[in-house]
Amino acid sequence: MTTIPINTRQDIDYGTPLPASTETVTLRVDGVEVTVPKGSSVMRAAATAGVMVPKLCATDSLKSFGSCRLCLVEIDGRKGYPASCTTPAEAGMQVRTQSKKLGDLRRGVMELYISDHPLDCLTCSANGDCELQDMAGAVGLREVRYGYEGENHLDATKDASNPYFEFDPAKCIVCQRCVRACEEVQGTFALTVDGRGFASKISPGQMEAFMESECVSCGACVQACPTATLIEKTVVDAGTPDYDVVTTCAYCGVGCSFKAEMKGREVVRMTPYKDGMANHGHSCVKGRFAWGYATHKDRITTPMIRKRITDPWTPVSWDEAIGYAASEFKRLQAQYGRGAVGAISSSRCTNEETYLMQKLVRAAFGNNNIDTCARVCHSPTGFGLKTTLGESAGTQNFDSVQHADVIVVIGANPTDGHPVFASAMKRRIREGAKLIVVDPRRTDIVRSPHVEASYHLQLRPGTNVAVLNALAHVIVTEGLSDDAFALARCEPASYAQWKDFVSRPENSPEALEAETWVPASVVRGAARLYATGGNAAIYYGLGVTEHSQGSTAVLGIANLAMATGNLGRPGVGVNPLRGQNNVQGSCDMGSFPHELPGYRHVLDDSVRALFEGRWKVSLEKEPGLRIPNMFDAALDGSFKGLYLEGEDIAQSDPDTTHVTAALEAMECIVVQDMFLNETAKFAHVFLPGSSFLEKNGTFTNAERRISRVRKVMEPLAGKEDWEVTVALATALGYPMHYHHPSEIMDEIASLTPTFTGVSYARIEELGSIQWPCNERAPDGTPVMHEHEFVRGKGKFVPTQYVPTTEKVNRKYPLILTTGRILSQYNVGAQTRRTANVEWHDADRLEIHPHDAEERGIHDGDQVTVSSRAGETSLRAHITDRVQPGIVYTTFHHPESGANVITTENSDWATNCPEYKVTAVQVTPALKGSEWQERFQSFTSEQLGLLERAVGVRSPKP
Ligand code: SF4
Ligand code: SF4
Ligand code: SF4
Ligand code: FES
Numbered sequence: 001m002t003t004i005p006i007n008t009r010q011d012i013d014y015g016t017p018l019p020a021s022t023e024t025v026t027l028r029v030d031g032v033e034v035t036v037p038k039g040s041s042v043m044r045a046a047a048t049a050g051v052m053v054p055k056l057c058a059t060d061s062l063k064s065f066g067s068c069r070l071c072l073v074e075i076d077g078r079k080g081y082p083a084s085c086t087t088p089a090e091a092g093m094q095v096r097t098q099s100k101k102l103g104d105l106r107r108g109v110m111e112l113y114i115s116d117h118p119l120d121c122l123t124c125s126a127n128g129d130c131e132l133q134d135m136a137g138a139v140g141l142r143e144v145r146y147g148y149e150g151e152n153h154l155d156a157t158k159d160a161s162n163p164y165f166e167f168d169p170a171k172c173i174v175c176q177r178c179v180r181a182c183e184e185v186q187g188t189f190a191l192t193v194d195g196r197g198f199a200s201k202i203s204p205g206q207m208e209a210f211m212e213s214e215c216v217s218c219g220a221c222v223q224a225c226p227t228a229t230l231i232e233k234t235v236v237d238a239g240t241p242d243y244d245v246v247t248t249c250a251y252c253g254v255g256c257s258f259k260a261e262m263k264g265r266e267v268v269r270m271t272p273y274k275d276g277m278a279n280h281g282h283s284c285v286k287g288r289f290a291w292g293y294a295t296h297k298d299r300i301t302t303p304m305i306r307k308r309i310t311d312p313w314t315p316v317s318w319d320e321a322i323g324y325a326a327s328e329f330k331r332l333q334a335q336y337g338r339g340a341v342g343a344i345s346s347s348r349c350t351n352e353e354t355y356l357m358q359k360l361v362r363a364a365f366g367n368n369n370i371d372t373c374a375r376v377c378h379s380p381t382g383f384g385l386k387t388t389l390g391e392s393a394g395t396q397n398f399d400s401v402q403h404a405d406v407i408v409v410i411g412a413n414p415t416d417g418h419p420v421f422a423s424a425m426k427r428r429i430r431e432g433a434k435l436i437v438v439d440p441r442r443t444d445i446v447r448s449p450h451v452e453a454s455y456h457l458q459l460r461p462g463t464n465v466a467v468l469n470a471l472a473h474v475i476v477t478e479g480l481s482d483d484a485f486a487l488a489r490c491e492p493a494s495y496a497q498w499k500d501f502v503s504r505p506e507n508s509p510e511a512l513e514a515e516t517w518v519p520a521s522v523v524r525g526a527a528r529l530y531a532t533g534g535n536a537a538i539y540y541g542l543g544v545t546e547h548s549q550g551s552t553a554v555l556g557i558a559n560l561a562m563a564t565g566n567l568g569r570p571g572v573g574v575n576p577l578r579g580q581n582n583v584q585g586s587c588d589m590g591s592f593p594h595e596l597p598g599y600r601h602v603l604d605d606s607v608r609a610l611f612e613g614r615w616k617v618s619l620e621k622e623p624g625l626r627i628p629n630m631f632d633a634a635l636d637g638s639f640k641g642l643y644l645e646g647e648d649i650a651q652s653d654p655d656t657t658h659v660t661a662a663l664e665a666m667e668c669i670v671v672q673d674m675f676l677n678e679t680a681k682f683a684h685v686f687l688p689g690s691s692f693l694e695k696n697g698t699f700t701n702a703e704r705r706i707s708r709v710r711k712v713m714e715p716l717a718g719k720e721d722w723e724v725t726v727a728l729a730t731a732l733g734y735p736m737h738y739h740h741p742s743e744i745m746d747e748i749a750s751l752t753p754t755f756t757g758v759s760y761a762r763i764e765e766l767g768s769i770q771w772p773c774n775e776r777a778p779d780g781t782p783v784m785h786e787h788e789f790v791r792g793k794g795k796f797v798p799t800q801y802v803p804t805t806e807k808v809n810r811k812y813p814l815i816l817t818t819g820r821i822l823s824q825y826n827v828g829a830q831t832r833r834t835a836n837v838e839w840h841d842a843d844r845l846e847i848h849p850h851d852a853e854e855r856g857i858h859d860g861d862q863v864t865v866s867s868r869a870g871e872t873s874l875r876a877h878i879t880d881r882v883q884p885g886i887v888y889t890t891f892h893h894p895e896s897g898a899n900v901i902t903t904e905n906s907d908w909a910t911n912c913p914e915y916k917v918t919a920v921q922v923t924p925a926l927k928g929s930e931w932q933e934r935f936q937s938f939t940s941e942q943l944g945l946l947e948r949a950v951g952v953r954s955p956k957p
Helices: 041-048 102-117 131-137 177-185 220-224 233-236 284-287 318-336 351-365 381-390 399-405 419-430 464-477 484-488 490-502 508-516 520-532 550-563 583-588 605-615 626-638 656-667 722-733 741-753 760-767 849-855 931-948
Strands: 024-029 032-037 093-095 165-167 192-194 199-205 230-232 243-248 255-264 266-272 342-346 370-373 406-410 434-438 455-457 536-540 575-577 641-645 667-675 683-688 697-700 705-709 814-819 845-847 863-866 871-878 884-888 919-923
Touching: 024 041, 032 041, 041 093, 165 233, 165 318, 165 434, 177 192, 177 220, 177 419, 220 230, 233 266, 243 381, 243 705, 266 284, 318 342, 318 434, 318 641, 318 722, 342 351, 342 626, 351 370, 351 583, 351 605, 351 641, 351 741, 381 550, 381 575, 399 419, 399 508, 399 536, 399 683, 406 520, 406 845, 434 520, 455 520, 455 641, 464 490, 464 508, 464 520, 464 550, 484 490, 484 550, 484 641, 490 550, 508 520, 536 550, 550 575, 605 741, 626 656, 641 722, 667 722, 697 741, 741 760, 760 871, 845 849, 845 863, 849 871, 849 919, 871 931
Parallel strands: 024 093, 342 370, 342 641, 406 434, 406 536, 434 455, 536 575, 641 667, 667 683, 814 884, 845 871
Antiparallel strands: 024 032, 165 230, 192 199, 243 255, 255 266, 697 705, 814 919, 845 884, 863 871, 863 919
C-alpha cells in the first residue's frame, strides 16, 4: 500500500474576490499593517492580515453582497458599523474587527438566524463543516432569546430530485450565495428568490424542483452554500470527509483541478480546487459528481484470456495474461512480419502511459504502428497549426478570454463540451465582449441568459472552409487586415499570395452564399467585427476538424488570426477546445505513427539517434500505420495483432461495420480497460485498467497545462496502467525499469525540448505548468508566439474550398451531423455508469419540424436513419435548433449505432474522419435496425461468455 499525498494547504476564504488592480493601498486592521490591491474590501484586507471577520453572505468566489450584516467593523473617523465585505479598503484606514459593541451586534444577528433554524446540529450531515455553526461559535452565541414557537420555515419540504444533491429549505438563511453562484460563476441563472422579507425563499426556476428547472447540476450553489441546505447526497450518506488529495478531472480537455475529499480510502465528494489554474474552483456535473463509475460493479478486475472470441473468458493471473499477450504478438510477428502488430492509445491515458505505449511499439514491436484517438478528433489541429505557426497546440491560456473583446466560436459547443470554460466565456460576454458563433445548429451559447451572439453563421455542414474564405475575403477587400503585423511577423510572399487568393470574386460571401447557406450580410458583419472589434479570440472544436477539409479549415483559422494581428498577446489567439482530458498530451507524447515525442518526425535521423541512444534500441525509420490503415491492413490479412489502452474503437470510430470486420479479422486483440467495452467483445486478452483515482501521472489540457493526477485509492485490479505496459514490454523482450511515473516524466523531459523544465517537483511547486517549459521559459508559457512564431515567420496557406464527396441526393436528402451533450462523455463508458443517465438515457435524432412533418414523424417516434454506410434506429426529437435539411445526434450510447451510419470519408491530410457530414434518409420505424438486432444478440452472447468466467465480476446488460 502506498502513501497518499494528502493536501496540506489550507483553503482561506478571503470573503471577496481579488481585484485585478496593480495599484495597492496600505491600511491597519486590528493594529496589523497590511497592503492589498486597490479595490479590495476591508474584509479581504483583514483576511490578508490574518484576521478573519465573521461572515455569512460573503465568499471570495462571489462579488460582495452585504446582506447578512455579520461582518460589521469599526473604522476610525467613520460613523456607525460598516459591513467589511462591501467597504473598500483605503490607504491609511484604521480598522477594528473586535469590540464589545461589535460582539453584541453580531450575536444579535446570529440569534435571529438561529431562531429560524433547526436545532439538529449534532445529527446534521454538515456537522463540523457548516459556516453557520462556525459563525455561531465565532460570535459567542450561547442562547437564543426569541424562542422557536413563532412563525418559521422549519417544516419546508425537502427537494431531493437532483440525483447528486438535496435542497432542504428549512435550513436556508437566504444569504443568496447559491443564487449568486449560479449567476456569477456558472452563468445559468437557474435560481431565484421568491417573495420578500421573512417570506423570501430560494427557488429553482418558478418554484420548480431542481430536476425540472434550468439547473445544469454544476454544483456551484452547493459549494457556495454556508449551511446544509444544499448538500451532496454522498456527504449525507457517508459523513463529512476527513482529508483531501488534489487531482485532475479525467473527463474533458478543460482539465479542472479537484480536491478528492476522502473518508478512509473512499471518495466522499469532489470539490473543485480554488487554486486550479484552469477552473478557479468551478466544475461541471461530470467532474464534480460523475465519478461513481470508478467503483461500479461492471469494473472487471481480473485479467482474462481466450483463444477465439467465441470462447468463454478464462480468468488468469497478471503474469499469465501478459505472458500470453506477449507470446501471441511474437508469434504474429514471426509469422506475418514485424509490421503485423501495433497499438492504439487513448487520450484518456496519462502522459506517462501514452509515452510508454509508443515506446513499447517502437522499441519492443520494432515498428511505428502506434496511433491515438486524437487521429479521429484533433489531428488536423496538429497539422494546421504546425504548418502556419510552427507549434501543434493552442496559443492561449483559458484566462486569456477575460481580455477578449470579440469571441469567435467555430464548430464547438462549449456549454456542453467544455462547460467550465464556457462559464468563463459567458462571464466575459456579460461584461461586454461580443460573440460570433459559426455552427450549423443553434447551440446554447448562441442565446442564453444575458448572452446573445452578435452573429450566428448557421452554415451548411461541410462548408467551413468556404465560410472562412468568405470572412477572409471581406477582411482583405475592405482593407480591414493588420498589414503591419502580418508583414512584420509572417512570410511576406505567403501573405501576398494568400491575399490574392482570398480576394478572388469566387471567395466573396455573395458568391458562396448558396453553398454555405449563410447570408452574405451576416458574413460581412461578422468579418468586420472580428477584424475591428479589438482583441479577437477564436475557439474551435471538432466541428472544424472532423471534415474532409478539417486541416484546411485549421489553416484558414490561423490565416485569419495572422492577417488581423490577433496572435501573441492575451485576449486573442487560435484555441482548439480539446474533447478529452489528455488529447493535447497524447499528441505531445509521440503517439502518431510518424512522430516521436515533441512532434519530431521519425524520418529525422538525428531525432531517431537521440531516442536510440536513450532507449538502447535501433528504431524503424518508416512511419507506421494510421488507425484507418490498420483496419484496411487487417482486412487485407497483413495486420494481425492490436494492443489498445482505454480506447473503444468499435464504438468511437466511423463506419462501425468496417471496424468490427477488421477486428474480427485479427488474431490477437489485447484490450486494457476498466470495462468490457465494445472493442473488448472482439478481444483475446483483457487487461483490467485503472481509473484516474487509482493512479499517478499527469494530464495536459487544451491550454497546454500539465497537471498532476494523484492516486487516492489502490488500483482495484492491483496494477496502475503504466505498470501493465511496463510488464508487457518486458515480456516482449524489451525490459523497462520504472518505479514511479515521475521517472517516466524525467525521461520525457530529457528527450523533449519543450519539456526540459518539467518534473513532478516543479509541478508540485508551481501547481501546474504550461509547456513549453525549458531554459527559455522556466515557469512555462501561458501565451505562445509573443515575439515571433515558433517557426520564425508565420506562414499563410491558401485554402481552396473543395466540397466533400459526401453529397445529398434523392435517396439521402438530409445531412446528419453529430456532437455531444453536457451530461454524457464520448462513448459514455464512464458517464453511462453514473446517475448522469437521468439527464440523457438514450441518444436521440434532432430533426426540424418541417422535415419531420414531411415524413410523418412525431416527437418521440422511433425512426430509421440510413446512409451509404449503414442503417440504425433512434427516437426522434423535433426541434428548430437544427435547420431544415439537417439532422443531429449524439453518440454516447453504443446501441444507438451513430457510427454505423458515418462514412469512411476523412481529412485529406490526416485521415481524421468526416463525422460531421453524412448524407442520410430518415423514415418512421417500428423497431430497431438489423444492425441493432445483431448488436443486441452479440452483446448478450459476449456477456454470457463473461459470466462463464469463474471469479470475474460481470456486467449485467
Ligand atoms: S440555499 Fe444555502 S446558499 Fe442558498 S440562500 Fe439558502 S443558505 Fe444561502
Ligand atoms: S447546480 Fe449549478 S446550475 Fe444548478 S442551480 Fe446550482 S449553480 Fe445553478
Ligand atoms: S469542465 Fe471538463 S474538466 Fe472540468 S469538471 Fe467538467 S468535465 Fe471535468
Ligand atoms: S458577510 Fe458582509 S454582510 Fe454578510
